[in-house]
Amino acid sequence: MSDSGTSKLRKLAIVPAYNEQGMVGRVVRDINRHAPDFDVVVVDDGSLDATAAVAEREGATVLRLPFNLGIGGAMQAGYKYALHRDYDIAVQVDGDGQHKPEYLPSMAEALHTGGEDADMVYGSRFLGDPGYKVPFMRRLGNRIFGVVLSVICRQPITDPTSGFRMVNRNGIELFARDYPHDYPEVEAILMLNAHKLKIHEVHVKMNARGFGESSIDYMSAAYYMIKVMMAIFIGLLRRRPVPNAGELPQTGEFAAVAPGAGSAGSASVPPREGGTS
Amino acid sequence: MSAAINGAALFVAQLVGDHPGEVSKRAQIFAVIGTVLFLALVVELVRRRKLVERYALLWMLVAIFGVVLAVWNDALNSIAEATGIQSPTNGLFLLGLVAIVAMLLNFSAAISRLSEETKILAQTASRLDAEIRELRGEGPHARNGNGNGAAAEGAAVAAADEAPPHEQG
Numbered sequence: 001m002s003d004s005g006t007s008k009l010r011k012l013a014i015v016p017a018y019n020e021q022g023m024v025g026r027v028v029r030d031i032n033r034h035a036p037d038f039d040v041v042v043v044d045d046g047s048l049d050a051t052a053a054v055a056e057r058e059g060a061t062v063l064r065l066p067f068n069l070g071i072g073g074a075m076q077a078g079y080k081y082a083l084h085r086d087y088d089i090a091v092q093v094d095g096d097g098q099h100k101p102e103y104l105p106s107m108a109e110a111l112h113t114g115g116e117d118a119d120m121v122y123g124s125r126f127l128g129d130p131g132y133k134v135p136f137m138r139r140l141g142n143r144i145f146g147v148v149l150s151v152i153c154r155q156p157i158t159d160p161t162s163g164f165r166m167v168n169r170n171g172i173e174l175f176a177r178d179y180p181h182d183y184p185e186v187e188a189i190l191m192l193n194a195h196k197l198k199i200h201e202v203h204v205k206m207n208a209r210g211f212g213e214s215s216i217d218y219m220s221a222a223y224y225m226i227k228v229m230m231a232i233f234i235g236l237l238r239r240r241p242v243p244n245a246g247e248l249p250q251t252g253e254f255a256a257v258a259p260g261a262g263s264a265g266s267a268s269v270p271p272r273e274g275g276t277s
Numbered sequence: 278m279s280a281a282i283n284g285a286a287l288f289v290a291q292l293v294g295d296h297p298g299e300v301s302k303r304a305q306i307f308a309v310i311g312t313v314l315f316l317a318l319v320v321e322l323v324r325r326r327k328l329v330e331r332y333a334l335l336w337m338l339v340a341i342f343g344v345v346l347a348v349w350n351d352a353l354n355s356i357a358e359a360t361g362i363q364s365p366t367n368g369l370f371l372l373g374l375v376a377i378v379a380m381l382l383n384f385s386a387a388i389s390r391l392s393e394e395t396k397i398l399a400q401t402a403s404r405l406d407a408e409i410r411e412l413r414g415e416g417p418h419a420r421n422g423n424g425n426g427a428a429a430e431g432a433a434v435a436a437a438d439e440a441p442p443h444e445q446g
Contacts, residue, residue, distance in 0.1 A: 041407075077400040080400055
């Protein structure tokens with residue numbers, strides 16, 4: 001698995017972590033061991049424990065958010081960091097140890113070989129053995145969103161809630177500018193699709209979550225379903241400036257285009273379009 | 278609030294037994310005092326800069342509208358007559374409800390914007406914090422020499438800071 005084509009690129013692993021002092025150290029170590037050409041930035045999402053200190057001891061750069069923003073805000077902080085530091089590739093590796101860093105080199109490779117220059121490569125549990133017993137609700141939600149997204153994107157999306165995603169520069173620029181809030185995975189796929197960025201799936205096994213419970217428990221499952229479904233359909237109604245295929249989505253383009261475009265959805269579109277205030 | 282006071286006055290008027298839908302002198306005096314007090318409160322808040330201009334204007338308009346309705350009670354009757362509403366009181370309540378819902382929606386939009394702005398601030402703060410630690414040599418970048426020199430990164434960041442990635446309104 002030589003990464004001949006990707007060795008010159010600057011690569012960043014973004015590790016969102018909230019109260020993960022027990023796992024985050026191992027995650028950082030594993031990334032350094034399996035994918036040493038990746039720099040590691042841990043986004044400490046307002047943890048109350050020693051997450052930041054542990055991560056730093058393992059040699060990661062730490063972004064300390066002053067309070068809890070949730071996974072969406074934390075990941076966006078990571079993408080903004082990647083944009084500022086001029087990284088070519090950024091990958092999300094969850095701080096709870098669910099994502100296995102040994103896949104990083106092959107994912108980076110697939111970014112260029114798989115699906116003719118994909119803009120995002122993500123690890124799907126359901127292209128084969130998921131590696132652990134996926135809870136029923138999770139499986140069901142995946143199936144439902146998978147069907148809807150596959151229709152919208154006109155390509156199979158087998159694991160839409162997988163957070164194990166690697167994006168190229170186009171993806172970094174897009175997500176640094178605008179990233180969904182609550183349950184960002186599904187909406188982020190829609191965003192990529194709306195911007196005509198290419199998505200490619202590779203099979204990965206994952207670990208059952210190391211500590212704590214999933215961000216989706218039974219209680220919030222219904223809310224999750226409704227919220228994401230609403231986001232999908234509002235997302236379809238919303239008019240986003242869509243660059244032509246192959247054309248880079250330019251930073252700042254929103255500012256120029258949005259005021260004319262947006263009657264719908266001033267709710268979660270990028271901050272402040274034109275003079276709404 | 279002035280609308281509520283106004284409505285209460287009208288309600289009292291009806292209890293007291295004036296012509297239905299008409300406002301007695303007593304109730305009108307009550308309404309005028311109430312709305313003028315409310316206007317004074319708004320003006321005072323603006324004077325002490327407890328209200329941002331945007332909302333100050335909104336509340337001033339509401340207060341002035343209340344005073345006008347209290348002083349010139351025929352206005353309410355004519356509006357009710359023109360729109361076919363049975364009793365002016367109902368018209369007033371309807372108006373008040375619509376106004377309150379509109380303002381709540383406005384506040385929701387304002388809160389959404391504030392939380393978006395807060396998020397951006399938090400993200401920027403975390404990045405600046407990491408950069409300061411790095412410049413002080415506290416961070417982990419002192420440890421590794423894997424090609425990406427901290428100095429080069431610092432320069433890139435300095436350039437990037439001139440033109441932040443997200444738009445400035």
